[in-house]
Amino acid sequence: MSFGEYVISRWDTLSLAAAEHALVVAIAIALAAVIGVGVGILGHSSPRVRETSIAAAAAILTVPSLALMTLLIPLTGLGWGSTLISLTVYAFLPIIRNTVTGLRGLDAATVEAGRGMGLSRLRLLAQVQLPLAWPLILTGIRISTQMVIGIAAIAAFVDGPGLGNQIFEGLSRLGSVNSLNATLAGTLGIVVIAVLFDLFFFAVRHLTTPRGLRVRP
Amino acid sequence: MFDRDTDGVRIELRALTKHYPGQPAPAVDNITMDIPAGELVVFVGPSGCGKTTTMKMINRLVEPTSGEIRIGGKDVLSLDPDELRRHIGYAIQQVGLFPHQTVAQNIALVPKLLGWPQAKVDARVEELLALVSLEPSTFRDRYPRQLSGGQQQRVGVARALAADPPVMLMDEPFGATDPITREHLQNEFVRLQKQLRKTIIFVTHDFEEAIKLGDRIAVLREGSHIAQYDTPAAILSDPADDYVAGFIGQDATLKRLALVRVSDISIADPLPDLALPQVTAEASLREALDVMLAHGSDRCGTPSGVLTYAALCAAVGSRPEEAVSGGDVR
Numbered sequence: 001m002s003f004g005e006y007v008i009s010r011w012d013t014l015s016l017a018a019a020e021h022a023l024v025v026a027i028a029i030a031l032a033a034v035i036g037v038g039v040g041i042l043g044h045s046s047p048r049v050r051e052t053s054i055a056a057a058a059a060i061l062t063v064p065s066l067a068l069m070t071l072l073i074p075l076t077g078l079g080w081g082s083t084l085i086s087l088t089v090y091a092f093l094p095i096i097r098n099t100v101t102g103l104r105g106l107d108a109a110t111v112e113a114g115r116g117m118g119l120s121r122l123r124l125l126a127q128v129q130l131p132l133a134w135p136l137i138l139t140g141i142r143i144s145t146q147m148v149i150g151i152a153a154i155a156a157f158v159d160g161p162g163l164g165n166q167i168f169e170g171l172s173r174l175g176s177v178n179s180l181n182a183t184l185a186g187t188l189g190i191v192v193i194a195v196l197f198d199l200f201f202f203a204v205r206h207l208t209t210p211r212g213l214r215v216r217p
Numbered sequence: 218m219f220d221r222d223t224d225g226v227r228i229e230l231r232a233l234t235k236h237y238p239g240q241p242a243p244a245v246d247n248i249t250m251d252i253p254a255g256e257l258v259v260f261v262g263p264s265g266c267g268k269t270t271t272m273k274m275i276n277r278l279v280e281p282t283s284g285e286i287r288i289g290g291k292d293v294l295s296l297d298p299d300e301l302r303r304h305i306g307y308a309i310q311q312v313g314l315f316p317h318q319t320v321a322q323n324i325a326l327v328p329k330l331l332g333w334p335q336a337k338v339d340a341r342v343e344e345l346l347a348l349v350s351l352e353p354s355t356f357r358d359r360y361p362r363q364l365s366g367g368q369q370q371r372v373g374v375a376r377a378l379a380a381d382p383p384v385m386l387m388d389e390p391f392g393a394t395d396p397i398t399r400e401h402l403q404n405e406f407v408r409l410q411k412q413l414r415k416t417i418i419f420v421t422h423d424f425e426e427a428i429k430l431g432d433r434i435a436v437l438r439e440g441s442h443i444a445q446y447d448t449p450a451a452i453l454s455d456p457a458d459d460y461v462a463g464f465i466g467q468d469a470t471l472k473r474l475a476l477v478r479v480s481d482i483s484i485a486d487p488l489p490d491l492a493l494p495q496v497t498a499e500a501s502l503r504e505a506l507d508v509m510l511a512h513g514s515d516r517c518g519t520p521s522g523v524l525t526y527a528a529l530c531a532a533v534g535s536r537p538e539e540a541v542s543g544g545d546v547r
Contacts, residue, residue, distance in 0.1 A: 113313030116278055116386075117327050117376070118303035131317050210317030212360035 006181035014166070018189045021162035025152055025197070028084055029145050032091035036144075037137060039092075040099025041125065050100055057093035065090065065151045069158040083152070083160035090151055091144035098140025102133030135209050142201040149194045153186070163189045225255035225416030226289030226383045228275065233284035235270050243282070244270045246440035252433075254289075255414040259431035261421055261464065267441030268420045272386050275418065276305045288384055303327055306377035306385035306415070310392040312369045314361040320346070320372050321357040327380040345375040350405060367398035374406070378413075385417045392421070403429055424464050428453070428472055436461050450476055454534070473533050475503040482532050484522040493518035502529055 007014060043050035060068075065086060072082035106129060114124045130137075156164030166186030173179040230250050236243040245267040252258045260268040273279040275286055277298045286293040293301060314323050321342045328338045346353040349371040361369055370391060377385055391402045407430060410417065421427055427434045428449045436444040436452065438460055445457035453473045456462040465472065480498040495518045496505045505524055508517050515526040 107311070107313065109309060109311030109313035110315060111313075112278070113307065113309060113373075114315070116276060116302055116307035116309070118299045118301070118330060119326075120299050128315055128317075132315075212315075212317040212319065212362065215360050215362055217362050 001178060001181065003181050003184060006178055007185055010185070014163075014185055014189065017161070017163045017165060017186075018193060021149075021152055021164075021190065022193050022197075024080065024083055024087065024155070024161050025145065025149050025193070028087035028148055028152075029091055029141060031084075031088045032095055032144060033141050035088075036092050036095030036140075037099050040096045040103065040137070041130075043096065043100045044103035053096055054093070054100070057089075057096050060089045061093055065154045066157055069154060069160070073158060078159040080161060082158050083155040083162075087148045087152055087155075091148050094140040094143040094147070095137070096140075098136045098143075099133065102136035103129055105136070106132055131210050132213070135205065135213065138201065138205050138208070142198070142205075145197050145201065146194060149190060149197065153190060163187075163193075225414055227254045227287075228252040228384065228416055228418070229285075229287040230271075230275075231285035231287070233271065233274060233286060234282050235267075235274060235279060236282045243440060245274070245281075246442060247284070248441045248443065250435065250443060250446060252416060252418065254416055256432040257410055257415075257417040257419055257430055259419045259421060259427040259434045260437055261424055261427040261434055262437035262441075262444075264422060266437045266439055268437050269388055271437075271441045272388060272418055272420050275384075276302050276307060276386055278302075303330055303380065304382050304384070306380075306382040306387075308373045308377040308385070308387045308390040310389040312361075312373040312390075312393070314369055314372060314376070316361050319358050319360055320351075320364070323361070323372060324376045324379050326376065331380055333380075341379060345378060348378070348409065349375045351375075367394045367402065370394055370398075370402060374402075383416060385415050386420075387417060388420045389422075390419075391426070392423075399426075406430065424466070425472075428476065436464055470533050470535075471503055471506075474506060474529065475501045477502045477532055479505055479519050479524060480521070482524075482528060484519065484524055485528065486525070487522040489520065490518050490523050493523065495519070496524070502532055505529065 001009070039049070039053045043053055068086045068089075069082050072085055076082045076085055110128065110132070111124065114128050119127065152160075152162050153164035153167055155162055156168045163186040166182045166189070170179045170181070170183030170186065174183075228251070230248055230252075233245060233248045234243050235245040248271060260271065262268045270279055274281045275288070275293065277293065281294070288305075314320075315326075318326075321339075324342045324345055325338045328341055333341070342357065343353045346356055351368060351371055356364075356368070356372075361372070364372065370393065374387075374390060377387070377390075391399045391406075394402065403426060410430075419427075419430060431449055433446065433448055434452055435446040436457075438444045445452055445461045450473060452461065453465060453469045453476070456465055456469075462469075478498070479496055479500050479502065482502070493516060494508050494512045494514065496508050498520050505517055505519075506526075506529055509515060509526060516523050518524070
C-alpha cells in the first residue's frame with residue numbers, strides 16, 4: 001500500500017488523532033498562557049517572584065518528557081490528564097520570560113507619565129503596559145506552542161491523545177506492513193499541525209498588535 | 218479638587234524632606250517655599266541637586282519622608298495620590314507619550330479619567346492641538362512614532378494641559394529638542410502662560426531657559442537647599458553668593474538686557490528716524506544692542522522714537538562712562 005492509499009484508508013483514525021493532538025496542545029497552551037502571563041505580571045514588579053518562577057520553569061524543562069509523564073501516572077492516571085499537565089508546565093518558561101521581559105523593557109518615561117497623570121497601577125497595566133508588551137508576550141506563547149506540539153507526540157507512551165500513537169505504533173512494528181506509512185503519517189501530521197498553528201499566530205499577531213506600534217515613522 | 222479649579226492656585230512647601238533609605242544625606246533637605254498662584258517658578262540647579270525629587274513630591278510620585286505640601290490650602294498628603302495627579306498637569310523631558318494611542322487619545326487620557334462626556338473631550342482635543350500650534354485635522358489621528366521630537370513635546374504639553382489643571386509640573390519639557398526647536402517652543406510657551414496663568418513648577422538646569430520663562434527662579438544647591446529665590450531681574454542684578462553668580466555666568470548685564478523689551482522703557486527722543494537701523498517694539502534691549510553693534514552706531518530706530526546707547530545703560534542702572542570704561546555695571 002502506498003503512503004497515499006494508507007492515508008485515505010485510515011483517514012478517520014488519522015484525522016481524529018490529529019484533531020486530538022491539536023486540541024490537547026491548544027488547551028495546554030491556553031492554560032499555560034493564563035497562568036504564565038499572570039506569573040509574569042507578578043514577576044515584573046517583584047524580583048523574588050521573577051527569579052523563583054523562571055528558575056522553576058527552567059528546571060521543569062530539564063526533566064525528560066517521558067519521565068515527567070510517567071511520574072504523573074500515579075497522580076493523574078493514564079491519558080489526557082497527565083498529558084495536559086506535562087504539556088502545560090513545559091510551556092511555562094517562554095511565556096513567563098517574555099511577559100517579564102516585555103513589561104520590564106517598556107520605556108520608563110511612558111510608565112512614569114502614566115503614573116504622573118493619575119492612572120492607577122491596574123489601569124496602567126491594562127491600558128498601557130500589557131498592550132505595549134503584547135507582541136513579545138505573543139511571541140513567547142508562539143514559541144511554547146511549537147515546542148509543545150513536538151512534546152505531545154510522547155504522550156502516546158502514557159496512552160495520551162494525538163499523532164504520537166501512529167509514530168510509535170509504526171516504529172514498534174518496523175519492517176512489517178504499513179509500519180513506515182504509520183510513522184510517516186504521524187510525523188507529517190505533526191508538521192502540518194505546527195505549520196497551521198504558526199499561521200494562526202501570524203494572523204493573531206497581525207490583528208492584535210496595536211496599530212501605533214506597526215506604523216512607520 | 219482645589220479651590221479654584223482652572224486658574225493657578227498657591228503651592229506651599231513646608232520643611233519638605235526626602236531621605237532615601239541607605240543614603241547618608243537626604244536628597245531633599247528641609248525645603249520651605251511658597252509658590253504664588255498663577256506664577257511660573259523655575260527650579261534651577263546642577264544634576265542631582267534634588268530639584269526633580271522636590272517636584273515629584275508635589276504629585277507624590279516620590280513620597281516625602283517628612284514635611285507638608287499644600288496646594289490651594291489643601292493638604293496634598295491626605296489626598297488619594299491617583300486622584301491628586303489627575304488635577305496636576307505633568308510633562309517630562311522624555312515626553313512618555315503612549316505609542317499605541319493616537320495623539321487625540323493621548324491628550325484625552327486625563328479628561329476621560331475624570332469622566333468628561335465624549336463631545337467635550339473631542340472639543341478639548343481640538344482646542345489644545347490648536348493651542349500648541351498643531352493642525353488638529355492633520356495630527357489628531359497620528360501616532361507618536363509619526364511625529365518629530367518637537368511635535369511630540371508639544372503633544373506632551375497639550376496632554377499635561379488637557380484637563381485644565383490649576384497646577385503644572387514640568388521637568389525639562391523642552392530638553393530633548395534641538396536648540397532651534399527649543400527656542401521656538403519656549404517662545405510659544407511664554408505666550409501660552411500669559412494666557413493661562415497656571416501655577417507652574419518648571420525644572421531645568423539651563424539658566425537661560427530659567428530667565429526666559431520664570432516669573433521667579435529658585436536656584437538650588439545640593440540637597441535642594443535654596444541658594445536664592447527671587448525674580449530673574451533681581452537674581453541677575455544682585456546674586457546672593459558666588460554659587461548663584463557662577464550659575465549666571467559672566468554676562469549678567471546682557472542677560473538683564475534680554476529681559477527688557479523696547480516697548481518697556483520710555484524713550485527720550487520720540488521722533489522716529491527711519492535713516493537709523495530699526496528694531497521692533499517687541500524686540501529685547503539685547504537685540505537692540507546687537508543691532509547697534511552690528512551697525513557701529515550708538516543709536517537705533519524704534520516705532521516710538523530713537524533708542525540710544527545711554528538709554529540702554531540707564532535701563533540696567535549704569536552710567537555710560539562707567540560701562541564703557543569696563544567698570545562695575547551693576
